[in-house]
Amino acid sequence: MQATSAPLNTSEEAGRMAKTETLLSPRFYTTDFAAMDRLDVSPLRKEWDAMLAEYEGDNNHDHFQRTPEFAVEVAERFSQVSPELRQEFIDFLVSSLTSEFSGCILYNEIQKNVTNPDIKTLMRYMARDESRHAGFINQSLKDFGMGIDMGDLKRTKAYKYFKPKYIFYATYLSEKIGYARYITIYRELERHPEKRFHPIFRWFERWCNDEFRHGESFALIMRAQPHLLRGGNLLWIRFFLLAVYATMYVRDHTRPQLKAAMGLDPTAYDYKVFDITNKITEQVFPISLDIANPKLRAGFAKLFEAQTGMDAAKARGGLMGKLGQAKWAAVGAFTFVRLYMLPVNRHALPAQIRMAPAW
Numbered sequence: 001m002q003a004t005s006a007p008l009n010t011s012e013e014a015g016r017m018a019k020t021e022t023l024l025s026p027r028f029y030t031t032d033f034a035a036m037d038r039l040d041v042s043p044l045r046k047e048w049d050a051m052l053a054e055y056e057g058d059n060n061h062d063h064f065q066r067t068p069e070f071a072v073e074v075a076e077r078f079s080q081v082s083p084e085l086r087q088e089f090i091d092f093l094v095s096s097l098t099s100e101f102s103g104c105i106l107y108n109e110i111q112k113n114v115t116n117p118d119i120k121t122l123m124r125y126m127a128r129d130e131s132r133h134a135g136f137i138n139q140s141l142k143d144f145g146m147g148i149d150m151g152d153l154k155r156t157k158a159y160k161y162f163k164p165k166y167i168f169y170a171t172y173l174s175e176k177i178g179y180a181r182y183i184t185i186y187r188e189l190e191r192h193p194e195k196r197f198h199p200i201f202r203w204f205e206r207w208c209n210d211e212f213r214h215g216e217s218f219a220l221i222m223r224a225q226p227h228l229l230r231g232g233n234l235l236w237i238r239f240f241l242l243a244v245y246a247t248m249y250v251r252d253h254t255r256p257q258l259k260a261a262m263g264l265d266p267t268a269y270d271y272k273v274f275d276i277t278n279k280i281t282e283q284v285f286p287i288s289l290d291i292a293n294p295k296l297r298a299g300f301a302k303l304f305e306a307q308t309g310m311d312a313a314k315a316r317g318g319l320m321g322k323l324g325q326a327k328w329a330a331v332g333a334f335t336f337v338r339l340y341m342l343p344v345n346r347h348a349l350p351a352q353i354r355m356a357p358a359w
Contacts, residue, residue, distance in 0.1 A: 008090050014146040017091070018098045019157045026099035028159045029106050033113035035164045041118050041224045047354055048118065048220055054213060055125035063206050064136040073199040074143055081197055081261070088258040089198065090144060095251075097137040099178075101150055103171070103214075104130035122217055129210045140200050165228050168218050169240040172284065173277070175215035177244060180276040182208035183359050184269060188262055195263050212357040219284040223353050234287060241281075241289050242340055245274055249300045250307045271297075276359050278345075283355055287344045299339040306332035 008014050021027070041048045081089070104127050111123035134150065141147050162170070186204040189196045196202070222228050229237070252259065252266045259266045271291055278288045290296060306328045313324025 008087065008094065008146060011146050011148065014090070014094050014141060015148050015153065017094050018148055018153055021158055026095060026102050028102050028154075028157050029162050029167065030109065030159050031106070031162055031164050031167050033110060036110055036119055037114040037116045039116060039119055039164075039221060039225065041220060044220050044224045044353070048224075051213070051216060051220065051354075052118075052121060052125070055122070060129070060132070060206055060210055063203065064132045066136075066139060070199050071143070074140075077196075078198050082257065085197070085257040085261050088255040090141070090146065092255065092258060093137055093141050094146075094148070097134050097141065097148060097150075098153075099174070100130050100133040100137065101153065103127075103174075104134055105154055106167070106171075126214050126217065129214065133207065133210070136203070137200075140198075165233065165236065166240070168222050168228065169237055170244070172215050172218035172222070173240055173244045173281070175211045175218065176280050177248065177273060177277045178211040179208045179215065179357060180273040180280070180359070181248070182211065183357070184273055184276070185262060185264070187359075188264055192263050195261060197261055209357050212355075215280070216354060219353060222284050223349070229284065229286060229349070237285050237287060238340065238344060241285070241287075241344075242336070245277075245289060245291075246300060246303050246336065246339070248273070250304050253304045254307070270300075280355060282347055283350060283353055286349055287346055290343060290345050293342060296339060296342055299335050299342075302335045303332055303339075306335060 008017060078086075078089075107123040107127035107130060111120050111127060114120050114123075138147050138150065182204040185201060186208070189201050227233070249270050252270055256266060259269055274289070274291045278291060281288060309328035309331070310325050313321045313328060315321070316324060
């Protein structure tokens, strides 16, 4: 199956894609700033201050600079890729920019609207990092004449309100699974440099270490508010684990050329990323998805089938197309509910919270 989005050829088309709201597209968020202001990290003061010192050290301050060889490599290698791979890669860049910029906006808005010095300082550092990431991606989009006006994106894309705890669960998972995704790609291309069809992948190792540290920040926030990790909140943790993993699975399987060009099988890649993410999230979540469960794997495949069916029905249009979309949306919802009811793995939280990006 090929990527389902229409071919992108101009900045306007890339901008429209970034603003489009779908089940798979990154979203922009706002939250309860007063509740964020009341967060207390003092139970983990030593770990918190050590983390802020790492941000202050800013070991990636000189990383997101394009070398003179960058444009040469794009011209020599990327110009040889198929139209299908080109489209999937540009789709990947637009989606990644939107996700990174979403974090930048959220973190910046929080730091502007809180007075809590711990939270204000953290959010300023994370907004700095995400701004660099988004800007670096946008430079690659500009190589194709498809740079996105991020100011316009900020003003016009719809925002969704999330309670702070939802922000913590979803963003922690997003940052940690982002690390697992990027490091898995980086290691594969490190072993097989002939498959590195675009130079941006050279930046992934230190880039994903930023993602890892951002996740560490949310891990400390949640461990310092232990009520977020027990009782009824476990139901929300389960929901976000499933939603994040399922979204990644479906999205990756709509980009088969992208993974194939890297020498990766989408299914094997996804479950390797899920395994890494499960190991990482044991630092803060007392439950994890049982990714070895055949029913879970079959359910993820069914969700991809449902998404494929909805895309085909939408392309068909008319009354039959609308009926087809409704049918496959119901199949997807029913499948998600069944997956949500599957047993999960349970474990005790470790005494040592902080982790190192060791994969």
